[in-house]
Amino acid sequence: MATALADFYSEEPFDRLILPDGYQPSETEDFMCARHRAYFLRKLKAWKEAIIEESRQTMAQLQVDSLREPDLADRASSETDWSIELRTRDRQRKLIAKIDSAIRRLYDGEFGYCDVTGEPISLGRLEARPIATMTLEAQEKHERTEKVSRDD
Incomplete structure (x- = not known):
């Protein structure tokens, strides 16, 4: 962590x-050197922007599409699809906070760095899940x- 602070x-x-x-x-570079932090900052910002863009597209599609299908089965199917889509957007809203x-x-x-142990989280884990807070x-x-x- 001293390297990370020195880079500031x-x-x-x-x-x-x-x-x-x-x-x-x-792994050959100092852990969380300026280059690592710049890389993950760009990765996180790009991920967030992609989620926001998907959300915009969903909202635009909701405004364009109407759920006024004449057939009850078609209407129920559309409502189910939109319900699933909106739940997905809610999960992504929570992901944006992370x-x-x-x-x-x-x-x-x-x-x-791990919230529990203070040890560095592997670069592979951070690459796969940049919001990880634990090893x-x-x-x-x-x-x-x-x-x-939970089982109790």
């Missing part, structure tokens, strides 16, 4: 860093504990 005081802030095309974070939280952690120098081991332990508590 470097001359070029990570959020303005220009990365080469095709850049991928590497993305915003990850972006805040990037600026605070806490991104990429794989801590997440598995959390889920086992949660499952045991």
